[in-house]
Amino acid sequence: MLAVAPNSVTESTTGKEDAVLHPPKELDAGALFVLKSRGSWVHCGYHLTTSIVAPSLLSLPFAVGLQGWVGGVVCLILAGLVTFYSYNLLSMVLEHHAQLGQRQLRFRDMARDILGPRWGKYVVGPLQFGICYGAVIAGVLLGGQCLKFIYLLSNPNGTMKLYEFTIIFGVLMLFLAQIPSFHSLRHLNLVSLFLALAYSACVTAGSIYIGFSKNAPNRDYSVNGSQENRVFGAVNAVSIIVTTYACGIVPEIQATIAPPVKGKMFKGLCVCYAVIFTTFFSVAISGYWAFGNQAMGTILANFMGNQKPLLPTWFLLMTNVFTVIQVSAVTVVYLQPTNEVFEKLFADPNQDQFSNRNVVPRLFFRSISVIVGTLFAAMLPFFGDIMAILGAFGFIPLDLIFPMVFYNVTFKPSKRSLVFWVNTLIAAASSVLSAVGAVASVRQTVLDAKTYRLFANI
Secondary structure, eight states: OOOOOOOOSOTTTTTOTTOOSSOOOOOOHIIIIISOOOBOHHHHHHHHHHHHSSGGGGGHHHHHHTTHHHHHHHHHHHHHHHHHHHHHHHHHHHHHHHHTTOOOOSHHHHHHHHHOHHIIIIIIHHHHHHHHHHHHHHHHHHHHHHHHHHHHHHOTTOOOOHHHHHHHHHHHHHHHTTOOOSGGGHHHHHHHHHHHHHHHHHHHHHHHHHHHSTTOOOOOOSOOSOHHHHHHHHHHHHHHHHHHHOOSOHHHHHHTBOSOOTTHHHHHHHHHHHHHHHHHHHHHHHHHHHHGGGOOSSHHHHHTOSSSOSSOHHHHHHHHHHHHHHHHHHHHHHTHHHHHHHHHHHOOTTSOTTSHHHHHHHHHHHHHHHHHHHHHHHHOOOHHHHHHHHIIIIIHIIIIIHHHHHHHHHHOOOTTSHHHHHHHHHHHHHHHHHHHHHHHHHHHHHHHHTTOOTTOOO
């Protein structure tokens, strides 16, 4: 499903991406140093894939279990189609403004230029900053969980706690956080793409092996719980699935593309979604088929079994190594909006990026950012709940509501046109979903908070 951008650029500028209809704005240090526009559409595909195809996809069997076969698979398909359409709309709006000589490099820039300065400063900016930093916290937590799995495989009676592994992973992120720009991550994100394919293949193969083994767990595909819990569970599942498809940094990724940008983002999205449909559906369907409604928040926990691992140790070790390396790449990608804000506030654009004047504050503030995120991850080991909250409060508005509004305001399609009503319907439905999802996710977090304590070893 693609929207076609109206021909809103005059003939004298059509096809001339860099035609300056408005004076170009002087770049601040955040845009100049972190969001360097030097990449190709291939690099864009790497960045998009890493930002979306993350270890959060390992929670998809759990989400499908909250809805059942029909609801879960339909939700997976619809979320994929709608998010691809939404990201394509964002790309066309960005390309339109670039043709006018007003290239927007950040989500808050789009909101400011299209909806007004208050929207960018007080709504979209803080919202994006919050969800990206929340994704960093979730990434550090998942990295710690993977390290703990690896530890228990080699030392089943080990006494180290989850928060200790979370801190170890946080130390790794201290080093990766110093990578200077988003564009500098292109090679790391290429490796990340292959790692995502690798651990998804491992999880799929492991689920099929367990499902056909003589010790296969009893499978129940019914949706458990009271009517109230089923409703809230289904809404919570939608939030998890939408968050798994979510990106939240499409403008920043498109900012890394060297001009002219026209058509490049669409190619990058095609690369990304080819990987998405390969990994998401294979993991979700095989994991739910193997474990039914007993699928846990991350399917790797099911592989560990109740008393002993259900798969060979070497296989589980390999899967977790692939996962922990890839989650480090995902985490550093979602650090970029935070890094960009720090560069804008504390770096000097008139001096070299690697001068002492700019290196010292960069090292200090990025390190503080990782340390604080690691502390929160160690304190709050509720990975599934974090995913649901991020989806309801942040990713749904950024990825499913604002793109529709931006497109309709920018191109002003006729109110009789299909694209206007499709966009309006998606925005309205997503608003309802965000509100209900927020209630459901907070409710589930409150329930889990009665079970877990700070720095819990789960």
